[in-house]
Amino acid sequence: MGRSPFACLIIPVLALFIWLPWAPCAPAAEIDDSNLFIEAFGAYQKMDYLLAIDKVKELTQVFPDTPLRDVALLLLARSGLKAGDNTLAARTVNQFTAEFSANPLRSSIEDELLNLGARLHKGEHLPENKALHAAAVKIRNEQLAIERAIAERLEQERLARLKAEQDRIAREKAELERRERERIAVEKTAKEAIRTGTAITMEESRVAIAGQSGTLPFEIINRTQNNEEFALDINAPAEYGALLSAEAAPGVTTARATIGAGQSFKGAISFRIPSDRVDGERKGMTLKVVSARFSDVALSKDTLLTTAAPLVRIVARPSGQKIVPGGQARYRVTVLNIGSKTARELTGRMILPPQLVFMEEGNPQFHRDGADTPLFRIDALETGKMAEYYLDLRVRDDSRIGQELRFRVELSDGLLQRTETFTSSVATVQAN
Numbered sequence: 001m002g003r004s005p006f007a008c009l010i011i012p013v014l015a016l017f018i019w020l021p022w023a024p025c026a027p028a029a030e031i032d033d034s035n036l037f038i039e040a041f042g043a044y045q046k047m048d049y050l051l052a053i054d055k056v057k058e059l060t061q062v063f064p065d066t067p068l069r070d071v072a073l074l075l076l077a078r079s080g081l082k083a084g085d086n087t088l089a090a091r092t093v094n095q096f097t098a099e100f101s102a103n104p105l106r107s108s109i110e111d112e113l114l115n116l117g118a119r120l121h122k123g124e125h126l127p128e129n130k131a132l133h134a135a136a137v138k139i140r141n142e143q144l145a146i147e148r149a150i151a152e153r154l155e156q157e158r159l160a161r162l163k164a165e166q167d168r169i170a171r172e173k174a175e176l177e178r179r180e181r182e183r184i185a186v187e188k189t190a191k192e193a194i195r196t197g198t199a200i201t202m203e204e205s206r207v208a209i210a211g212q213s214g215t216l217p218f219e220i221i222n223r224t225q226n227n228e229e230f231a232l233d234i235n236a237p238a239e240y241g242a243l244l245s246a247e248a249a250p251g252v253t254t255a256r257a258t259i260g261a262g263q264s265f266k267g268a269i270s271f272r273i274p275s276d277r278v279d280g281e282r283k284g285m286t287l288k289v290v291s292a293r294f295s296d297v298a299l300s301k302d303t304l305l306t307t308a309a310p311l312v313r314i315v316a317r318p319s320g321q322k323i324v325p326g327g328q329a330r331y332r333v334t335v336l337n338i339g340s341k342t343a344r345e346l347t348g349r350m351i352l353p354p355q356l357v358f359m360e361e362g363n364p365q366f367h368r369d370g371a372d373t374p375l376f377r378i379d380a381l382e383t384g385k386m387a388e389y390y391l392d393l394r395v396r397d398d399s400r401i402g403q404e405l406r407f408r409v410e411l412s413d414g415l416l417q418r419t420e421t422f423t424s425s426v427a428t429v430q431a432n
Contacts, residue, residue, distance in 0.1 A: 033063040034315050034334040034386060040075055041338060041384070049083040052076075067315055067422060070100045071338060077113055084128050089113060090120035108280035191297050197224035200289060200301040209341060210309035211275035211416040215268045217247070218287055218301065222259040229258045229292035234269055236285040240305075242271040244287075256292070275416035277307040279339035309416070311339030312381070314348065314409050316391075316424035323405065323427045326397045329356065331424065333389040333409070337381045345414030346378040350391065352407045355429070357394040365389045395429065403429045 040055035056076040059066065066072065073096040080088035093109060094117040100106070120126055170177060202218040222228050232255055236242035243253050247266035257265040269285065283305050291297040312335065319330040337343045349369060352358060358366070358374045366374035366389070376389055399405075409422045 033059055033066040033068055037068050037072060044075060044079055049079040052079040068313055070103050070105060081113055086116055086126040086128060090116035090126055093117040094121055104278045108278060191294050193224050194291050194297050198222060198299055200299055202287060202301045203303055205304045207306050207308050208273045210273050210277045210307050213272040215270050217268050219264050219266050220257060220289055221264040225261050227260050231256055231290045231292060233288045237283050239274050240271040242269055242285060244269060273307055275418050277309060279309040279311040281307040308340045310337050310341050310343035312337050312343050314411060314422040316409055318427040322430045323395055324430055324432050325395055325399045327395050329393045329395055329427060331391045333391055334386055336386040337383055340383055342383060343381040347375060347412045349373055349375045349410045350407055353405055355396050355399040355405055359392060359394055362392050399429045401429055401431050
């Protein structure tokens with residue numbers, strides 16, 4: 001299906017900021033990586049791919065250490081591909097795989113992008129001339145047609161020679177081989193009747209939600225004139241826990257089906273998408289049906305499961321004021337959801353270093369969890385939206401000049417039962 005975490009989003013153009021009605025007054029508007037990414041993302045949604053490229057380039061140039069760098073590189077690669085700049089697309093996807101080799105978003109990269117990246121890595125020049133590309137495809141198709149014609153002619157000649165040899169043997173051993181030929185003919189006819197008279201119907205693709213169970217109905221139709229028995233098997237990722245059952249007995253695992261002539265067997269594949277799957281991840285499942293009479297008579301049907309999930313990122317950045325011993329530090333914490341599903345039941349915990357002290361007064365957006373652990377909660381964050389928080393902290397008097405301060409944000413998803421950790425930007429203690 002080729003869907004991506006960005007291609008599957010259908011949302012309106014986003015505003016630069018989303019102000020919550022109870023948020024405190026913010027400092028004067030300034031350029032930051034969150035807004036730049038949302039602008040690039042909005043341009044991509046509107047198919048303005050050149051603008052998306054410009055915005056992402058500005059983002060990576062102005063904020064080279066942005067926590068959004070992984071998704072920004074993916075957005076730049078996809079924008080380059082859709083804009084026809086194959087070199088940009090290939091260079092950027094290679095940059096992503098080099099910088100984020102263990103990033104789970106690698107599973108969402110389209111094959112076309114990966115192929116372009118591989119070609120560029122080999123030193124191949126990637127032109128943008130579509131006319132030349134079309135001409136090359138045409139030539140390749142013509143050559144394939146010639147090769148197919150030669151192969152068909154050779155196969156016809158081979159079959160003709162084989163038939164002549166069989167006829168010679170038949171004349172010499174007619175009586176001895178008559179019964180064997182009859183047996184083979186009957187078996188072949190029976191196999192062909194099963195192959196052509198059996199059909200499997202099932203959806204070719206399905207979008208499934210991370211952390212939830214699902215069922216995929218299927219039907220095996222027997223159009224032959226005989227009762228047929230089949231062995232059933234499902235090939236799916238082990239973590240999905242896929243099971244086969246009959247429609248008449250849901251939840252009861254089955255591995256065989258007996259189908260009368262002109263009748264059908266209705267069943268379902270039950271599965272559960274793990275909660276840690278990323279948005280846009282694609283996994284295939286194959287239903288295999290094997291004749292109980294002839295093990296070499298097998299049919300299969302493939303389907304593609306695409307995961308739909310929230311994709312949340314947090315950017316915590318200090319405001320422009322100096323961080324001085326005994327003073328206060330204000331942090332702007334931005335929570336973005338760029339996945340295809342609404343994020344729900346989010347809890348963010350700030351794990352502060354000893355030099356930063358949480359003050360419950362003046363921080364109405366945060367609650368205290370432990371001695372110095374502020375937290376915030378979000379009931380729902382829709383796709384393509386972001387929420388902003390302002391956190392005021394006191395800098396301890398004994399903080400050393402030149403010391404770098406940063407804190408961690410542990411974001412827990414209560415619905416999916418998973419936790420991710422993000423790190424704030426660095427703030428350096430300065431002299432008054």
